[in-house]
Amino acid sequence: MAALRWLIYALGGGMGHLTRASALARRAARSGHSVSLLTNSPFAPGLPLEDVLGPGVHVRRLEATLSKRAVRDVVERWLADERPDVLVVDTFPRGLGGELVALLPELRARKVLVHRDLNPVYVARFDVARAVEAFDLLLVPGEDAPFAAHPRAVRTAPWLLLEPGELLPRARARALLGVPVEESRPVVAVMGCGQASEVEEAGAIAARLHPVLGDAALVRWLVPPVAGASPPKARGARRGAFPGVLRVPVWPALAVLPGVDVLVGAGGYNTVQEARATGTPLVALARPRLYDRQALRLRPEELAGSVAELVERAVLLARARPVGGPVPYAGGACDAVALIEGVLLSA
Structure with a gap:
């Protein structure tokens, strides 16, 4: 399909959100799309993201110490400046600090949630069931999740960064x-x-x-x-x-x-x-x-x-000197890109 502009929201501590989102970004760029990836991982400044992801992915690194208000301002400007065809949000349908609740209704792009396991206390306290309704597609990458049975949810194999x-x-x-x-x-x-x-x-x-x-x-x-x-x-x-x-x-x-x-x-x-x-x-x-x-x-x-x-x-x-060897695996990021492209074609 024609090249489209993807924004991938991967805010969250550690490297989990960033690595999983990078697997999707890399595969989307290889399919010809223009990808912008937003991260606030404290490890991001040292990672060779551009080398691994390739020239089709632009990485925007935020300071891990930014306040909720500052993050909201950055995300709001990012969405307005980029004007994406699709926004992919990793894990948090409300945004890490709840900033997406007010922003998503005004965004004309198709919206995709990377949906994985979440603590039920968080799900109930912040009414995540309502928040997921803002998304056109829920991708469940290789493990169970609270809304895996949602009519717009599709399971894939786990997303791995390398083939x-x-x-x-x-x-x-x-x-x-x-x-x-x-x-x-x-x-x-x-x-x-x-x-x-x-x-x-x-x-x-x-x-x-x-x-x-x-x-x-x-x-x-x-x-x-x-x-x-x-x-x-x-x-x-x-x-x-x-x-x-x-x-x-x-x-x-x-x-x-x-x-x-x-x-x-x-x-x-x-x-x-x-x-x-x-x-x-x-x-x-x-x-x-x-x-x-x-x-x-x-x-x-x-x-x-x-x-x-x-x-x-x-x-x-x-x-016990375990004996290892090559184990072929099927990464789910390729299937995820195809599913997102399907949602875009149906727009």
């Missing part, structure tokens, strides 16, 4: 993780994402794993790239603040999962869906969130109830 053929071969992934070519021990990667404090906590968990595993496995601490630092491929792995632990700045982490034998992390959308898509054994904590319920996303064999249990189960997995 299977874009993942690094195992040898290259291990090299990027700082593993010598002659090394055969399994790699245990601790994912540092979510809130900034949780990135540091992941380093502390990696430091606990290192002496317990000894010679049985190599431990790596994966962290988001920091603004102003060299790109991950140039910088490679380096020692961080925790003894014996190599800190590896990398995004998207999905690219290196073929080199990971055990993934340790939290129950965020991207970590869980990427681990399952690549067949990477996962053990994770359910982090507390205002809107997300990570414990529901994790399977019993993936969920650890404490850091001590997390470490113990990761060690058992690593010593």
Whole structure:
């Protein structure tokens, strides 16, 4: 179809909203559309978004500390200036601070909600059932959601940023993780994402794993790239603040999962869906969130109830020397683009 202007609203802390929205933006741009992506992730300044998403996607980074009023002003100007054909909103139908309630009725564009699990307390308190009625299409990307049975809701496979053929071969992934070519021990990667404090906590968990595993496995601490630092491929792995632990700045982490034998992390959308898509054994904590319920996303064999249990189960997995390999998966972002195009054609 003809190229159209897409705006993707991906406000929210951490990297979950941004990474999921980036998967859609990248696929939409490859289909010939002009895409503008709005994010206030505190990690966004350091991520190589333009390199990964390509020239068809314009990324607008907001300060994570902006007030609700300031965010509303920015979003209002953004919608007025861009005059989109379609607005895609990730997770929050009212907007992160409720600013979309007054703006959506005046917007002539088609409206699409990326609808995933939400805390029922939030759903009831802010009358989310009414808010979703402003949208022409609800896309449910790979997990259940409160209004998945809505007549305008359509389920897809999970949205992953990279296609299977874009993942690094195992040898290259291990090299990027700082593993010598002659090394055969399994790699245990601790994912540092979510809130900034949780990135540091992941380093502390990696430091606990290192002496317990000894010679049985190599431990790596994966962290988001920091603004102003060299790109991950140039910088490679380096020692961080925790003894014996190599800190590896990398995004998207999905690219290196073929080199990971055990993934340790939290129950965020991207970590869980990427681990399952690549067949990477996962053990994770359910982090507390205002809107997300990570414990529901994790399977019993993936969920650890404490850091001590997390470490113990990761060690058992690593010593079992799990055998991994390529696992073909179907990303849902391509289907999502086709569904949105269908809504635009019906306008």
